[in-house]
Amino acid sequence: MRITIKQQVLLAPATVLTLLVFLLIFMHYTYWNLSNKRREAKAVGSSFIALAEADMAARRLHLLLRGLQQTGMAAPEDMALVADLYERLLTAVDRIQPFGPLKDTGQIDRLRSLAEDLNPASSPDEQRIAERFAVFRAELSSLSNVTQIQLNKMRLLHEEDVTRLVERTTQVSIAVLALALVLGLFLSIYFSRRLLQRIQHLSRNAVTIADGSLVLPEAPDRIRDELDTLALSINRMTKRLIRVVGTEKLLEGAEEERRRIAMDLHDQSLSDLSSILRGLQGLQGLQGTSLTGELHEKTAHLTHELEHAISNLRDIMNNLHPQTLDILGLGAAIEAHLEQHCDSMELPEYHFYLDPRVEELQLDRTKQLTLYRIAIEAIQNVIKHASASRYEVSLEVREHNLILAVEDNGCGIIEKSNYQGRGLNNIRERARAISAEVVWKQSRFSSGTRFELTLHCT
Numbered sequence: 261m262r263i264t265i266k267q268q269v270l271l272a273p274a275t276v277l278t279l280l281v282f283l284l285i286f287m288h289y290t291y292w293n294l295s296n297k298r299r300e301a302k303a304v305g306s307s308f309i310a311l312a313e314a315d316m317a318a319r320r321l322h323l324l325l326r327g328l329q330q331t332g333m334a335a336p337e338d339m340a341l342v343a344d345l346y347e348r349l350l351t352a353v354d355r356i357q358p359f360g361p362l363k364d365t366g367q368i369d370r371l372r373s374l375a376e377d378l379n380p381a382s383s384p385d386e387q388r389i390a391e392r393f394a395v396f397r398a399e400l401s402s403l404s405n406v407t408q409i410q411l412n413k414m415r416l417l418h419e420e421d422v423t424r425l426v427e428r429t430t431q432v433s434i435a436v437l438a439l440a441l442v443l444g445l446f447l448s449i450y451f452s453r454r455l456l457q458r459i460q461h462l463s464r465n466a467v468t469i470a471d472g473s474l475v476l477p478e479a480p481d482r483i484r485d486e487l488d489t490l491a492l493s494i495n496r497m498t499k500r501l502i503r504v505v506g507t508e509k510l511l512e513g514a515e516e517e518r519r520r521i522a523m524d525l526h527d528q529s530l531s532d533l534s535s536i537l538r539g540l541q542g543l544q545g546l547q548g549t550s551l552t553g554e555l556h557e558k559t560a561h562l563t564h565e566l567e568h569a570i571s572n573l574r575d576i577m578n579n580l581h582p583q584t585l586d587i588l589g590l591g592a593a594i595e596a597h598l599e600q601h602c603d604s605m606e607l608p609e610y611h612f613y614l615d616p617r618v619e620e621l622q623l624d625r626t627k628q629l630t631l632y633r634i635a636i637e638a639i640q641n642v643i644k645h646a647s648a649s650r651y652e653v654s655l656e657v658r659e660h661n662l663i664l665a666v667e668d669n670g671c672g673i674i675e676k677s678n679y680q681g682r683g684l685n686n687i688r689e690r691a692r693a694i695s696a697e698v699v700w701k702q703s704r705f706s707s708g709t710r711f712e713l714t715l716h717c718t
């Protein structure tokens with residue numbers, strides 16, 4: 261299983277982060293444990309203070325009660341003091357919390373019931389009071405001893421705990437940080453090397469293609485990540501490039517062949533026909549001498565036919581290889597074609613616009629020829645199919661793009677089921693060979709068609 265690039269990039273930081281989170285959880289747990297123990301120690305400490313307070317209150321209460329019994333007189337303020345001391349004693353006893361060794365012994369409950377026995381309101385004799393106070397204070401003292409021992413033990417344990425905690429936290433932190441560092445480094449080096457190797461491989465393929473060697477790079481059998489998508493795109497682009505270059509070469513070859521035929525026709529057939537014409541014209545010059553009227557008429561007819569044939573042949577030659585294109589350039593060649601073939605009352609009226617900046621683009625011969633042929637086919641289609649009364653042919657430059665447009669006010673393109681023409685396909689093929697884009701859309705001014713070709717000239 262291959263993991264995606266995003267996962268590969270995120271894996272190392274995610275691992276480091278996870279380890280750090282574990283470390284945090286561990287530290288939090290250790291600190292929580294320590295705080296619990298500290299809270300327990302605090303409870304023992306406050307119980308110890310409560311015991312001391314209860315002892316002090318009991319001692320003062322006993323002395324006061326004994327004094328009152330000996331004098332036999334009790335002033336109201338003495339009675340208030342007695343009640344206050346007893347109240348303090350009870351509150352102090354209530355504040356004693358059961359802890360560790362005292363939790364289930366019932367000793368605290370016993371102390372509480374002994375404290376209730378000390379209630380001055382019950383007023384027993386001096387002897388009984390002394391006994392009760394003695395029992396209460398003996399119990400109190402025993403509890404104080406236990407509490408003191410527990411307190412000391414806890415203090416000691418707490419110190420040990422803190423030392424152990426610091427040691428353990430340091431060790432665990434060092435171990436986790438070292439592990440995070442090693443794992444993070446290992447994962448990032450491992451995955452970045454893998455990615456780098458694949459990127460280098462793709463880059464080598466791209467450089468080879470850019471250098472002109474059209475070797476088809478292998479395509480991944482399955483898309484697992486973004487680099488596979490890139491490899492597949494490079495493979496598809498190369499396939500298209502091979503096709504386009506093939507078409508371009510084919511078109512170049514065809515154009516060369518057309519040029520050769522045009523030259524042969526000119527140098528051979530046209531010169532032959534011209535010499536026959538000259539012969540016939542010479543025969544006509546013998547008028548009124550040796551030629552009969554009928555023969556003269558036939559010669560004139562043949563001369564006319566031959567002139568017509570020569571003119572047709574010139575048209576064919578120009579079609580095979582438009583000379584104006586080589587001499588005057590693309591705009592002039594299209595304009596010449598329009599003037600020669602489309603300027604007639606039966607044909608729709610045309611308007612031609614040529615942007616002067618087209619000249620500055622200095623298009624190479626192949627591009628000019630391709631654009632010329634495309635323009636001628638688009639114009640032919642208007643004449644053949646559009647039923648238009650008017651059309652416009654334009655060559656413009658817009659933001660480093662050459663725009664060739666043929667826009668008519670005809671009926672628009674209607675889908676035909678028995679369509680067998682090759683014109684539109686030829687236009688697409690030719691445009692692809694020079695990396696131009698073509699589109700047929702509705703005219704901006706009528707229901708007619710606007711054909712538009714865009715050639716990037718940067």
Ligand SMILES: Nc1ncnc2c1ncn2[C@@H]1O[C@H](COP(=O)(O)OP(=O)(O)OP(=O)(O)O)[C@@H](O)[C@H]1O
Pocket residue numbers: 641642644645646668670671672673674676679680681682683684685709
């Ligand atoms: N300007 C246009 N207006 C209306 N219809 C058009 C226009 N251009 C093309 N078409 C339609 O598109 C079809 C295909 O054109 P295409 O040039 O491929 O074939 P064709 O002109 O019929 O034959 P060929 O070009 O091979 O001589 C035409 O039959 C026509 O219906």
Ligand SMILES: [Mg+2]
Pocket residue numbers: 637640641681682683684
């Ligand atoms: Mg056509």
